[in-house]
Amino acid sequence: MARIAVFDSGLGSLSIIQEMQKSFKSQIIYFADQQNYPYGKKSQAQLNRIMKKSIKLLHGFSPDFIVVASNTPSLMLNLSTSKIFDVKPPLKEAKKLSKSKHIGILATESAIRSKGMSKYIQKNISKSFKISKINGSKLVDLVESGKFLTEKKFCKKIIKKELKILVQNQIDVVTLSSTHLPFLKKYLEQEFPNIRFIDPGNIVAKKIFLKIKNTQSKRNSLKIFTSGNIKSFQSKLSKIGIKNKVNFLTF
Template sequence: MVKIAVFDSGLGSLSIIKPIQKKINAEIIYFADQKNYPYGTKTVSQLDKIIKSTIIQLQEKFEPDIIIIGSNTPSLLLDIEKKDKIIGVFPPLKEAVRRTKSGKIGILATKLVVENKILDRYIKKNVPKKIYVEKINATPLVDLVESGKFILQKQISKNIIKKIIIPYLENGIDVFTLSSTHLPFLVPILKELFPSITFLDPAEAVAEHISKILKHKSEKSRLKIYASGNIKTFQKQLKMIGIKNKVNQL
């Protein structure tokens, strides 16, 4: 059985599970590292310690074929692209460049990523100079998902989303990268509010990459969920978004 471990500081990276399951059958182990939520407010040195410790823990307990760091924040800041069998999640900037008609794109990411020069280098590497790029602090949107407000308080959530997105639409941005794995949960609301705007999910690229590097496959897909915080609270959060899998303590 192929094993893929995915982890994040909360429920956000569960958004990449379905795209992976569409591409490959595997046992997927999801770990919500709630004790360290949110990654987006940690320093780079704190993140480095947390990520290294978590990777070792997952390797020792589950022996996965691949580990996915399901968050743009540590993936970018710790240069995960260079890690063997450790896959990061990155803003899908090349696709954004292909899709924009106005020549202007927005990156919705956590405050820590937006303010770090590493994102500037990533943009320079993946985006031609002729394309205008706006870095946007989407931490309030991440919080809408993690707290469940996007389900429980839809109108308030819509108001917060509009407050963040509309100023950039007025500047001509027509493509946004959802550069946090929490944000795809907001896609139905985003499409309702802004039907003519493109919002790109980074999970598609991750799933495609995994399907290419995993040569052997399993007969069936299976998902096991673990958490480091209060598993009863996390179980309730998952039920709100329609996930009924049992949560185990790790």
């Protein structure tokens, strides 16, 4: 019976969890660390401290694996082990899809400015490709605030304003390199119909499946915890169809 703990600073984990539940059956412990939102504006030292505490906390549930469902700490820290999965921009897939050889990486402010991002790009992209790192922190806020559910016109306005660079620079593929961003994928595709937006969720889910395929559970189960306001988070989840009880958890 596979038990997997998944965490980030809020709603982002759900984009990974949804892909996991499509790919296999497991017991999932979901920790939305809203007390430390946003990861995207934290320093490397702050993130390192938060990650260590979160991972130690989640080990208390005796998971088989832990998923750090956030690109920012995944890029800024060396977190991946045999028991810990992280999430990074799907550049291999982007290279295959891009015809203009100009790829956009839409990520948080901290992630795009990090040395980890620069090293990751150098390692995975040849000089024949051009990469534009785009600050998507304001788009992440649209998701975590719940505005993507209630203020559609406002969301479209912000997306259009923040992503002018996509049209101006002939970018034809964009990686959604914050786990919050897949919740905006429909908006993005409507505004930029000629651009491919890649969600890494199914890539992460496939990696996990290879590890647990022989120890799957009989059914999916989901236990939800937050370090923030329980009622507020419960309300957001209800609006996207998740009725599971939310419990308080912090370190």
